[in-house]
Amino acid sequence: MITATRKPMEEILKSVEPFSKILLLGCNECVTVCHAGGRKEVALLGAALRLGRLQKGLPMEVEELTLERQCDPEYVEELSRTIDQYDAVCSMACGCGVQTIAERYPSMPVMPMVNTAFMGASESHGVWAERCAGCGDCVLGYTGGICPVARCSKRIFNGPCGGSTKGKCEISNDVDCAWQLIWDRLKELGQTELYSKLMEPKDWRTARDGGPRRIVREDMAL
Amino acid sequence: MAKTDSPRTSNSVLVLGGGIAGIKASLDLAEAGRQVYIVEQKPSLGGFLPLLDRQFPTNDCNICYLMPEGGASQGLQRVHTLPMSHLSELKGSVGEFTAAIETKPRYIDTDRCNACGACLAACPEGAVVFTPGLDTNSPTCLRYPQATPQAFSIDMEKCTKCGECLKVCHPDAIDLDMQGSSQELEVGSVILASGAQVWDPTPMEEWYGYHNFPDVITSLEFEQLMSAAGPTGGAFQRPSDGRRPTRIGWIQCAGSRTTKPGGNPYCSSICCMISMKEAIWALEHFDRDIEATVFFMDMRPMGKDYELYYQRAKNELGVNFTRCMPHTVERNDKTGDLVLSHLDDAGKLQEAHLDIIVLATGFCAPADAAEQAAVLGIEMSSQNFVAAEDFAPVSTSRPGVYACGMSLGPQDIPGSLVQASAACGLASAELAPPRGLVLAESMPTEKKITGQEPRIGVFLVDWGNVVKESVDSEAVLQAASGWDGVVFGTQLELAHGSRGLDKLEEAIAEHDLNRVVVAGYSPRTHGNLFAEAVRRAGLNRAMLEMANIRDQDALVHRHDRTSATDKAVALVRMAVAGVRRAQPMHPVKLPFNPDALVVGGGVAGMSSALSLAAQGIKVYLVERSRQLGGLANELFRTLEGGSVADELGEMIAQVQDEPNIEVLTDTLVVDHQGQVGAFITGLQSGPGMYYRQVAHGVTILATGAKRYEPTEYLYGADDRVMTQLELEQRLGKGEAGDLLDTVVMIQCVGSRNEQNPTCGRICCRSAVKNALWIKEQNPDSQVFVLYRDMRMPFMSELAYRQAREAGVLFVRFDPSNPPKVSQEDGNLEVVFTDPILDQPLAVEPSLLVLSTPQLAADENTEELCDIFRLQQGPGGFLLEEHPKVKPVDTPAPGVFAAGSVLAPASLAEARTQGLAAAGRALTMVSKLSLVLDNPVAKVMPERCAACLICVRVCPYDIPFINADGYSEIDPAQCLGCGVCAAECPAQAIQLQGYEDDRMLARAEALLEGIL
Amino acid sequence: MSDFEPVVVVFACDYCAYTAADVAGRMNLEYPAGIRIVRVPCTGKVDSLYVLRALEKGADGVLVAGCLDGDCHFKNGNLRAAARVKALKRLLDEINIGSGRVEMVQMSAGQGAVFAETARNFVATVQELGPNPIKHAASQAA
Known part of the structure; x- marks a missing residue:
């Protein structure tokens, strides 16, 4: 899932300063699940925005709406008949949602209300942690199901660096050394031979280094 | 006289005494559809309970669960309270008693x-x-x-x-x-729950100085002293000079365990826990500079896991414990100190200087106990408590008359509650078979109001002039008349006891109202009364909203009529806004299979099965082994000398002869599904592991415990080393003869240590029982009991005294210096330190007996918990719903537990708990259908993002993501707290009555006009 | 003291604070009339949104009043509420409404005196803070 957190109110208030009527737009997918931009967060931010603006003596109208998914054009199309009445759309979706809105409604300012953080998993109630960096060339099969790209601070590929101490990463004691985890899991699996196998330098072109990426499924194209 | 075969027709039970035991008995009976009369001598119910602030071992206040209003909503109308009354005569016999009741004006x-x-x-x-x-x-x-x-x-x-x-x-x-009045009641059975009274230290004031020194007080007086509502208004001051005390001492066994005149020979069982609770409370509330010291002979935290409470008090919370024989209290007139002289463990006289001395006074039978017993025609013990037996622990000598709570002897709240539920089970068997609750059949059908515009009526209700004195009622009605949807408003004069409610019903009909606001009393206290009236008028109960303008307005702002009136307007406006959005709520009604499954065929399980079967309920009794009886099969006699084998044999025969009980021995429970009223449990029987399923509505778990196999003290390596149970076998079969020359018993083997910090609870009693038995078989035997604390609650203390008088030597050892056992050249030797001589002594016993505890049957209990989705507590025993208020209920509705699966239990305890679990189960099975009427959380599937947040936050694990991929909440299980609704990030969950739009409308209406 | 009489919305749990408020009335204890109570089945039901909406509609302060630790009828609803109030306080500071306008308080059902005292103290605190800052703006806009 894509995770996000709400931007600081100061930044949000500054970004909506020029507007007097906005559409606050939530998304019922990832940002709902990670408590950043679902119906509930839309309602809370809506109330906070109205309060914050009233406090400054600059009342603002905030309409609240949550789409099923902001990153699909059909759902975004729902806005077409009403969008003109707003000065701006304030999106609580991830960056994908914000851009989908911006593309569909070129003349409408779209403000992000959340910082899109990472692709992560839920560790426990209220805790999300990064699990995937979207590098485009998955190696999890060789690394005991633990990703050295997303979970090693240095993204290195052939065992831990010198900063690994007692299973922790040198950047913080709260961060597990991914290579320690990989080693432990490989031992558990009886696959330690994978660890001794030298990994070739990674081709980062499938990651961001090759420029913006697309997936095209010709079999599906209409 | 008694015609046992005549059809039982009575549906009523007389409960004597309105303390916690009597209340619990009444609520259980009423919930099971019985009519109950509670006769209480005082003006109101409650007994000791309202005098206590906090209760051990949880140290919280559970009064809302225990008292009538909070205990059970269903069936309360079947409890008839007769305060200021007493029983003057009980005629007739079981099933058809006539009770004469006198009521004072x-x-x-x-x-x-x-x-x-x-x-x-x-x-x-x-x-x-x-x-x-x-x-x-x-x-x-x-x-x-x-x-x-x-x-x-x-x-x-x-x-x-x-x-x-x-x-x-x-x-x-x-x-x-x-004038006073009298009346006669026809009842089928009687439950005596008239309690005990606190022992008055006056007769022993020469020792304790009570009355002579104002700073010597009783434990109940100490609770008052610390209470915010007490005489000092919560300021912690000692009575003599108002100084803040820092050195507080508790003297245990004040008036208990004594042969001194004015005292009681028995142990009062709960004073150790009360003193520890007070000491912990004093430390927590009044700072750490307080020195809290408990002066005691033996610490006796008797209940389940109470030992852990003791260890926490001692090791973590800083309560001091001084083992001694307290002697006399004097006062040093110069310093004002109280001086407690006491003999320490080594027998030396010591003095302790204290600011306050709290006498841990025990309990004794009420002054009129003998008189009441005569009226009831029942036998009492020498101490004027009801004489009960191990196999009939809540029965009296008169058939149809049962007892519970402190009328059976001093005990804690869980003990009283268990006995109350047990007595209910037995008392119900004397009545007509349960008929099932009569639901509101006389009510008119509900009008359909969906789609109708709201037609709201506002009723200002006042008994007397309390509201009118502070609030301008006309102004409130005037304001209300202008609000959207309000079509009618009036003041309603009511007499208490619901006289005059018919006017409300008439107005609903006359003005065709579909929603009602009642402004006046709190919804908490009077909501039900008005909801019933609204229902009688043909509306759904949910079409009512109350505005609390009395308790939360008129009474508070009596000196400011303008503000009180403004606030009343706001509160009524909030109620109108709320009721405008009200949706009808319909109770969930589920068919209920009245059959019962009892797992475990020991004393507890058989007790449950027999009690249920006696009320015509079909019982499946499942036992893992080949024979019924459980651990009790290995016992020969009780502490009092009764034969276990005879009683047990009779019980097993009864079970086997009972047509309503299907006994399944050699059978395991392998799976379990469904919910209360509709369980299906899979069983595997016999060597062929034949599988079958049984359908049932309630479940009782009584799978017992296992024996601890000692590894200590050469057990297994030397034939002369054995456990108390093994000794009992030998004594019972007369095979111990030549071993009885010199017997040493070691207590707390395998308990109260690091591996098993809990107390075995009954091993002290076993040791005393066997020591007396040895002396009986061979008076010349030398018997040593090496102990840490002799835990002999209530009347078993008398057996302890008897053993000492018979020459059994009790020698205390410290856990840091336990007895040492060795064997050389075939000679067994025990070395232990005598605390008085402070010297090691060596004894060469002919027999070494280890007092070992019952342990949780690890794999069995774990498996059981897995199958029934329950949890294990410290020590691996099954965790009950609440150790204080629901001791035989489990967190799973419809699943109850009894006996040593919960904690090591004596025979009487196992039997009582077995009966109690049956009594609790009866409150459910008698209903034939299960009606659930609390508000529940509803999921809007189209909004649900299946994020799992509700699944994680629900305190009862009710929501789940269903096969369609959205959250589902079973209305039959949801308790309506609303936590899931408040946390759902998609606003997909709404709690009935508290839906988001309704809550926001309420808040907005409350604040209307401020901006 | 100023003439300012704060309006405070109290979201009170039925099992404790709401009952305590009833008890306060029956004990004839006084507290300011600006205290206005909304009944909830458990403070765990108090949505952060209710608190913000109350402030938006002009309340000068909001109390979330639940059971003592360990006494929650529903195990831990009061702790959930306390955590939410903590987060709300941060948000209110961020938008310059002030964290002091919202508090979580705890009491047991019989503590009428505690309810009255808590109500008085909180009203005094809010008096110090002054009126809800949005009121000024609202009156100007009007």
Whole structure:
């Protein structure tokens, strides 16, 4: 899932300063699940925005709406008949949602209300942690199901660096050394031979280094 | 006389005593569809409970669960409270008793009194009484505002008939010439729950200095001293000079375990826990500079896991414990100190200087116990408690008369509650078979109002003039008349006891109202009353909203009529906004399979099965082994000398002969599904592991415990080393003869240590039983019992004394220096330190007996918990729903537990718990259908993002993501707290009655006009 | 003291604070009339949104009043509420409404005196803070 957190109110208030009527737009997918931009967060931010603006003596109208998914054009199309009445759309979706809105409604300012953080998993109630960096060339099969790209601070590929101490990463004691985890899991699996196998330098072109990426499924194209 | 085969027709039970045991018995019976009369001598119910602020071992207040209003909503109307009354005669026999009841004049009509308090304020002599609860002179912490009945009374001994109270009583409830009354009640059975009284230390004041020194107080007085509602208003001051005490000492066994005149020979069982609770509380509330010391002979934390409480008090919370024989209390007139002289463990005289001494006074039978016993025609023990036996622990000598709570002897709340439920089970068997609850059949059908515009009626209700004195009612009605949807408004004059509600019903019909706001009393206290009226008028109960303009407005702002009126308008506006959005709520009604499954065929399980079968309920009794009886099969006799084998054999025969019980031995439970009223459990039987499923509505788990196999003290390596159970076998079969020359018993083997910190609870009693038996078989035997604390609750203390008198030597050892056992050249030797001589002694025993505990049957209990989705507590025993208030319920509705699966249990305890679990189960099976009417959380599937947040936050694990991929909440299980609704990020969950739009509308209406 | 009489919305749990408020009334204890109570089945039901909406509609302060630790009828609803109030306080500071306008308080059902005292103290605190800052703006806009 894509995770996000709400931007600081100061930044949000500054970004909506020029507007007097906005559409606050939530998304019922990832940002709902990670408590950043679902119906509930839309309602809370809506109330906070109205309060914050009233406090400054600059009342603002905030309409609240949550789409099923902001990153699909059909759902975004729902806005077409009403969008003109707003000065701006304030999106609580991830960056994908914000851009989908911006593309569909070129003349409408779209403000992000959340910082899109990472692709992560839920560790426990209220805790999300990064699990995937979207590098485009998955190696999890060789690394005991633990990703050295997303979970090693240095993204290195052939065992831990010198900063690994007692299973922790040198950047913080709260961060597990991914290579320690990989080693432990490989031992558990009886696959330690994978660890001794030298990994070739990674081709980062499938990651961001090759420029913006697309997936095209010709079999599906209409 | 008694025609046992005549059809039983009575559906009523008489409960004598309105303390916690009597209340629990009444609620369980009422919930099972029985009519109950509670006869209480005092003006209101409650007993000791409202005098206590906090309760061990949880140290929290559970009064709302225990008292009638919170205990059970269903069936309360079947409980008839007869305060200020007593039983004067009990004629007839089981199934058809006639009870003569005398009631003293209260001088206040409980139907009219609204407990406004005007008479209390007006009375110059202090003759108006209202206890427990709101009487600010009472020692209660005011945690419990709902006295039952909620009415004052007048103490005629103080009253001068000056008439001041008559002038201020608006409902006209006072009648100073009221006469007493008498009546006869037809009942099928009787439950005695008249409790005990606190022992009065006056006869022993020469030892304790009570009365002579004001700073010597009883434990109940100490609770008052610390209570915010007590005489010092919560300031912690000692009585003599108002100084803040820092050195507090508790003297245990004040008046208990003594042969001194004025004292009691038995142990009062719960004072150790009370003192520890008070000491912990004093440390927590009044800072750490307090030195809290408990002076004791043996610490006896007897209940489940109470040992852990003791260890925490001692090792973590800083309570000091001084083992000694307390002697006398003197006062040093120079320093004002109290000086407690006591003999320490080594027998030396010591002095302790203290600011306050708290006497841990025990309990004794009420002064009129013998008189009441004579009226009931039942036998009492030498101490004037009800004489009960291990296999008939809540029965009296008169058939159809049962007992529970402190009338059986001093005990804690869980013990009382278990006995109350047990007595209910037995008392029900004397009545007509349960018929199932009669639901509101006489009610008119509900009008369909969906799609209708709201037609709201606003009713201002006032008994007397309490609201009108502070609030301009006309102004409120005037304001309301202008609000959207309000079509009618009026003031309603009511007399208490619901007289006049018909006018409300008439108005609903006349003005075709579809929603109602009642402004006046709190919804908590009067919501049900008005909801019933609304229902009688053909509307759904949910079409009512209350505005609390009395307790939360008129009474608070009496000196500011303008503000009180403004606030009343806002509160009524909030109620109107809320009721406008009200949706009908329909109780969930589920068919209920009345059959029962009892797992475990020991004493507890058989007790449950027999009690249920006696009421015509089909019982599947599943036992893992080949024979019934469980651990009790290995016992020969009870502490009192009764034969276990005879009683057990009779019980097994009864079970086997009972047509309603299907016994399945050699059978395992392998799976379990469904919910209360509709369980399906898979069983595997016999060597072929034949699988079958049984359908049942309730489940009782009584799978027992296992014996600890000692690894200590050469057990297994030397034939002369054995456990108490093995010794009992030998003694019972007469095979111990030549071993009995010199016997050493070691207590706490395998308990109260690091591996097993809990107390075995019954091993002390086993040791004393066997020691006495040895002396009986061979008076020349030398018997040593090496112990840490002798835990001999209540009357078993007498056996302990008897053993010492018979020459059994009890020698205490410290866990840091346990006895040492060795064997050389075939000679067994035990070395232990005598605390008085402070020297090691060596004994060469012919027999070494280890007192070992029952342990949780690890794999079995774990498996059981897995199958029934329950949890294990410390030590691996099954965790009950609540150790204090629901000791035989489990967190899974419809699943109960009894016996040593919960904690090591004596025979009497196992039997009582077995009966209690049956009594609790009866409250459910008698209903034939299960009606659930609390608000529940509803999921809007189209909004649900299946994020799992509700699944994670629900305190009861009710929501789950269903096969369609959205959250589902079973209305039959949801308890309506609303946590899931508040956390759902998609606003996909709404709690009935508290839907988001309704809550926001309420808040907005409340604040309308401010901006 | 100023003439300012704060309006405070109290979201009160039925099992404790709501009952305590009833008890306060029956004990004839006084507290300011600006205290206005909304009944909830458990403070765990108090949505952060209710608190913000109350402030938006002009309340000068909001109390979330639940059971003592360990006493929650529903195990831990009061702790959930306390955590939410903590987060709300941060948000209110961020938008310059002030964290002091919202508090979580705890009491047991019989503690009428505690309810009254808590109500008085909180009203005094809010008096110090002054009126809800949005009121000024609202009156100007009007």
